[in-house]
Amino acid sequence: MTKRSKVAAFPYIIWIVLFTIIPLTLVFVFAFTDKSLHFTWDNLTNASKYMPVLIKSIYLAVLATVICLVIAYPLAYIMSRKNGNSQRMMVMLVMLPMWMNFLLRTYAWMTILENNGLINTFLQSIGLSKIQMINTQGAVVLGMVYNYLPFMILPLYSIMTKIDNRIIEAAQDLGAGSLHVLRRIIFPLSFPGITTGITMTFVPAVSTFVISGMLGGSNNFLIGDLIEQQFLGNEYNLNYGAATSLLLMIVVLISMGIFNQFDNAELEETLI
Amino acid sequence: MDSGVIVKLQDIVVQFDDEQVLKKINLDIKDKEFITLLGPSGCGKTTTLRIIGGFVKPDEGKVYFDGKLINGIPPFKRQVNTVFQKYALFPHLNVFENIAFGLRLKNTPEKEIRSRVLEMLEMVNLEGFGAKNVDYLSGGQQQRVAIARALINHPRMLLLDEPLGALDLQLRKEMQIELKKMQQQLNITFVYVTHDQEEALTMSDRVVVMNGGIINQIGIPEHIYNEPINAFVAKFIGESNIIEGIMHDDLDVEFAGKRFVCLDKGFAKKELIDVVIRPEDIHLMEPTDETINGTVETVTFKGVHFEMIVDSFGYKWKIHSTKSVAAGSVVGLTLTPEDIHIMKKVDSTGVKNVSTEEDEVDDETF
Numbered sequence: 001m002t003k004r005s006k007v008a009a010f011p012y013i014i015w016i017v018l019f020t021i022i023p024l025t026l027v028f029v030f031a032f033t034d035k036s037l038h039f040t041w042d043n044l045t046n047a048s049k050y051m052p053v054l055i056k057s058i059y060l061a062v063l064a065t066v067i068c069l070v071i072a073y074p075l076a077y078i079m080s081r082k083n084g085n086s087q088r089m090m091v092m093l094v095m096l097p098m099w100m101n102f103l104l105r106t107y108a109w110m111t112i113l114e115n116n117g118l119i120n121t122f123l124q125s126i127g128l129s130k131i132q133m134i135n136t137q138g139a140v141v142l143g144m145v146y147n148y149l150p151f152m153i154l155p156l157y158s159i160m161t162k163i164d165n166r167i168i169e170a171a172q173d174l175g176a177g178s179l180h181v182l183r184r185i186i187f188p189l190s191f192p193g194i195t196t197g198i199t200m201t202f203v204p205a206v207s208t209f210v211i212s213g214m215l216g217g218s219n220n221f222l223i224g225d226l227i228e229q230q231f232l233g234n235e236y237n238l239n240y241g242a243a244t245s246l247l248l249m250i251v252v253l254i255s256m257g258i259f260n261q262f263d264n265a266e267l268e269e270t271l272i
Numbered sequence: 273m274d275s276g277v278i279v280k281l282q283d284i285v286v287q288f289d290d291e292q293v294l295k296k297i298n299l300d301i302k303d304k305e306f307i308t309l310l311g312p313s314g315c316g317k318t319t320t321l322r323i324i325g326g327f328v329k330p331d332e333g334k335v336y337f338d339g340k341l342i343n344g345i346p347p348f349k350r351q352v353n354t355v356f357q358k359y360a361l362f363p364h365l366n367v368f369e370n371i372a373f374g375l376r377l378k379n380t381p382e383k384e385i386r387s388r389v390l391e392m393l394e395m396v397n398l399e400g401f402g403a404k405n406v407d408y409l410s411g412g413q414q415q416r417v418a419i420a421r422a423l424i425n426h427p428r429m430l431l432l433d434e435p436l437g438a439l440d441l442q443l444r445k446e447m448q449i450e451l452k453k454m455q456q457q458l459n460i461t462f463v464y465v466t467h468d469q470e471e472a473l474t475m476s477d478r479v480v481v482m483n484g485g486i487i488n489q490i491g492i493p494e495h496i497y498n499e500p501i502n503a504f505v506a507k508f509i510g511e512s513n514i515i516e517g518i519m520h521d522d523l524d525v526e527f528a529g530k531r532f533v534c535l536d537k538g539f540a541k542k543e544l545i546d547v548v549i550r551p552e553d554i555h556l557m558e559p560t561d562e563t564i565n566g567t568v569e570t571v572t573f574k575g576v577h578f579e580m581i582v583d584s585f586g587y588k589w590k591i592h593s594t595k596s597v598a599a600g601s602v603v604g605l606t607l608t609p610e611d612i613h614i615m616k617k618v619d620s621t622g623v624k625n626v627s628t629e630e631d632e633v634d635d636e637t638f
């Protein structure tokens with residue numbers, strides 16, 4: 001039995017070694033060496049000069065994540081309480097944008113938000129003045145929310161469908177109105193979905209370079225753009241890029257760690 | 273028993289997707305009684321319970337509680353509490369917090385919560401279980417938590433939706449006695465839903481037999497058992513022999529080719545009727561001209577009694593007796609007048625669908 005499971009695990013072990021362990025090791029190696037493979041701290045100290053960029057990235061990602069949560073939570077709840085057919089329909093509508101290419105979707109927002117884009121053309125046509133939308137923080141956050149919303153909705157929805165209606169009825173039976181049902185039943189029971197949703201939204205949002213590059217312009221240079229420049233841009237510097245990636249990875253790990261400290265019971269206590 | 277009516281259901285109709293689940297139900301539930309809604313699955317008993325709890329709104333008809341119309345009152349404002357099928361305990365709360373749930377909603381002081389929860393734990397024999405996770409409890413223990421959680425609010429009425437369904441036979445019997453005791457001690461109304469006729473007869477002050485969305489019969493257990501109103505009730509409540517007959521006159525019935533004296537009157541002359549005879553009421557003796565004669569086909573030992581099938585001119589009688597007779601022997605069956613129960617052919621409410629149910633049941637047994 002154990003022998004068989006070992007054999008079965010073999011391809012996955014190879015996969016993990018090839019695509020997780022080796023690349024991670026390479027990132028470490030590059031981050032702590034210079035071009036001639038000598039050990040150095042320079043890359044990291046250099047990277048930490050970009051602290052403001054990192055802080056801005058975290059700020060925008062947190063903002064986008066919070067907005068996603070606020071939009072997704074009620075929607076996921078409504079979806080989970082619908083009957084089978086409308087549930088499938090709504091899940092498909094949520095997934096539908098994901099079938100289109102990520103770049104294309106972001107491009108579409110560019111043409112909508114541009115100074116000569118759809119919205120501004122419309123505003124002008126009815127005699128209003130243009131609004132600067134593209135190349136603002138708002139546009140970046142909008143792009144993040146739009147692109148990552150499904151990643152918030154789906155885990156929330158999937159955990160909420162598992163909440164048995166009888167449990168909600170039991171709470172109502174014991175005297176809980178809808179607010180109490182939400183606070184004392186739905187929220188604590190959907191909490192694992194919230195953590196998953198936040199992780200799946202925050203992590204890509206904090207490291208994005210496409211959205212900030214296309215919708216944020218040069219004013220909204222984020223940590224993702226910085227990393228991209230080191231690998232693909234003019235400032236080609238693998239070691240420096242690796243160090244920045246490492247820094248970002250540590251930040252993500254720490255924020256996830258802090259977040260997971262709030263376990264169910266604690267959160268519930270603070271609410272009651 | 274107090275004769276005051278606590279819940280009155282008037283002409284209740286419930287429809288789910290074009291299907292009538294309840295067809296003009298009328299039911300008065302008396303204060304402080306143990307009443308059981310009994311019937312096969314899909315008969316509308318759970319829907320009736322959910323109407324009282326407020327989880328189903330009737331499409332037609334009125335629900336009164338204490339004389340006040342409560343059709344539009346949501347569940348959380350009703351003075352009833354429910355023990356749900358499969359208990360529906362809150363998985364994220366421990367035993368103590370599950371039971372305390374109702375009190376916390378009312379912002380009860382912590383000290384009072386503590387003492388009342390402990391009192392409840394004691395009542396359901398779960399002292400010391402407060403800190404346990406509900407997932408680690410056995411079915412019987414979970415069920416006790418569900419009962420405690422419902423009763424801590426001091427409801428006027430407790431609704432129980434097949435609460436013993438998931439328990440094994442031994443535990444079920446124990447809980448039946450406990451529930452009955454609890455109801456008498458607390459002196460509140462219990463409305464109990466079950467498909468188990470024995471459970472219904474054991475615990476209830478009154479039994480409501482339902483089938484196909486209508487109430488067939490309401491009465492005390494002895495009455496339901498001894499005087500079933502139609503073949504469905506007779507079949508559903510215990511085992512019985514149902515045979516067609518003719519009512520020649522008051523107290524004079526003919527079936528199985530013989531004339532019998534019975535205790536029933538009020539039928540039309542020569543009316544076609546159904547006769548119910550319980551298997552344990554039939555006595556076996558040597559065949560004579562007076563007895564219904566037949567051949568013993570099978571003998572099965574059932575523990576307390578033997579069950580024998582006796583074939584008499586094609587009709588197979590089911591007989592329970594503490595003495596067995598060898599299969600193949602010819603026997604005579606005798607009946608005393610009080611063993612013969614006469615039922616009208618069509619259900620008293622005139623609803624025809626009962627008779628289709630009869631046919632089904634008949635096919636199974638005969």
